[in-house]
Amino acid sequence: MSTKGKVIKCKAAIAWEVGKPLCIEEIEVAPPKAHEVRIQLPGFMFSLQTATIIATALCHTDAHVIHPKFTEPMFPVLLGHEAAGIVESVGPGVTNVKPGDKVIPLYTPQCRKCKFCLSPRTNFCAKLRKVKNLIADQEVMDDKTSRFTCKGKSVYHFMGTSTFTQYTVVSDINVAKLDDDANLEKVCLLGCGFSTGYGAAINTAKVTPGSTCAVFGLGGVGLSAVIGCKAAGASRIIAVDINSEKFTKAKALGATDCLNPRDLRKPVQEVIAEMTDGGVDFAIECAGGSEAMRAALECTTVGWGLCTLVGAAVDDQELNVSLTDVLTGRTINGTLFGGWKGLDSIPKLLTDYKNKKFNLDALVTHTLPFDKINEAFDLMYQGKSIRTILLF
Known part of the structure; x- marks a missing residue:
């Protein structure tokens, strides 16, 4: 009927x-x-x-x-x-x-x-x-x-x-x-997580071949940004997260180095600067929080470093930027849905997926019945899942 x-x-x-x-x-x-x-x-x-x-x-x-x-x-x-x-x-x-x-x-x-x-x-x-x-x-x-x-x-x-x-x-x-x-x-x-992170690298940051990149936050969005950096031809991709259990997945998707700020004796931005002769060309911040945003900006090189902001914590309201960062050539931009015009771009992204240009399957760690939705939230809060698919 x-x-x-x-x-x-x-x-x-x-x-x-x-x-x-x-x-x-x-x-x-x-x-x-x-x-x-x-x-x-x-x-x-x-x-x-x-x-x-x-x-x-x-x-x-x-x-x-x-x-x-x-x-x-x-x-x-x-x-x-x-x-x-x-x-x-x-x-x-x-x-x-x-x-x-x-x-x-x-x-x-x-x-x-x-x-x-x-x-x-x-x-x-x-x-x-x-x-x-x-x-x-x-x-x-x-x-x-x-x-x-x-x-x-x-x-x-x-x-x-x-x-x-x-x-x-x-x-x-x-x-x-x-x-x-x-x-x-x-x-x-494609409705959010992958498109946002992948597009942040491809469309918004416009990562260039041979460049160095840092990605902060290795959830579904951050790992998708890693995929985007690799697809753009970055020569070095430094993945940053406070959960070291995510590093194996990050390396499988293209990260060349992984850093846990809690394991370091100095701020992560200083470590990245030392690793990359003064800083990366591109930083993509997918975690949210003023501390992570500041670290992402400061880990980019003076002269042309670009920091793209993607993530936002629930209470994020503003970011203080020093005049020196701006005057020395660093740039900040932000992205919404990875810069994709959805109605036009989703069909093209689907074609790329079917042609195996990227792997969505690697981002799915759990599949649960819809009735288990609160368990899915718990897995997310505990950092045990990247993406959980709920099926009716």
Whole structure:
């Protein structure tokens, strides 16, 4: 029986309050309105139409909203932003996807009309409303209402995707179409972690052949940055993390050296400078926290060193930069979703994956049933997982 135009009841993980485990609940998912897509997520997928989530993965950003230090709490909320799924139905005006299409929901929209989307210089889109807090952005649909209801209460959306559910609704400018033969369980990582880290090296830092690089933080994003540095032809890639258990994986993916700041007798930036005749050409900071950001900047060489900021801790607000760092030629930039224009770039990244240009499988350390989502969070907090895939 067709579900088009009908409310769908399904399973979802709801965050009801700060610092508490997510609760598996039955929710109601309304049909998509104009320019929306409903997606079924047998992992995770996204779109502003109706679709099914097939597979979804866990990212530290999902944990920020329920952290006690997060500045803009919004509850109840349906988290999740790294997924792949299948379009169940679409609202009026949707032309880029159709029911049955495999898709990835994207937290970075691409309207293709604003001055940002029309510029090759950025992947930002004017539809991202809260520039100061991108995590809290897109908490409702464009008509200021939610498509999710649980126990009679309206539930907030999250980053325009909300993938911790069997069905979600997203905007048609937040969904990328995939080839019919795409393996949704693996390519869901293109929705955030891999694309962000890989793109930070390829698009934002623009790592050059023969260069030296340092990558701070070896989670899914940081390891993807290592992959990107290697793909760009870097001659030396120094991986930095306070968890030495991640070094084997980092070296397998392309790191030439690994450093644990807690094992060193002097600041890690000084050690890196000594190893590289004054500093690396490129540093990519994927851990978050002012101390790591400062170390990443200071480990780059004077004259032309570039520090690209990717990671952000939940309470990161600002970074103090000395005038000397700027005047001596060091540069800082930042990246959102690795600089990719999602609707245009995801299909190309999928082609590269199928052509074995990079290995997404190496980033997946655990696969769990969706009901074990809180166990997946624990694995992430304990540093025991890179990416955990949740399957319904």
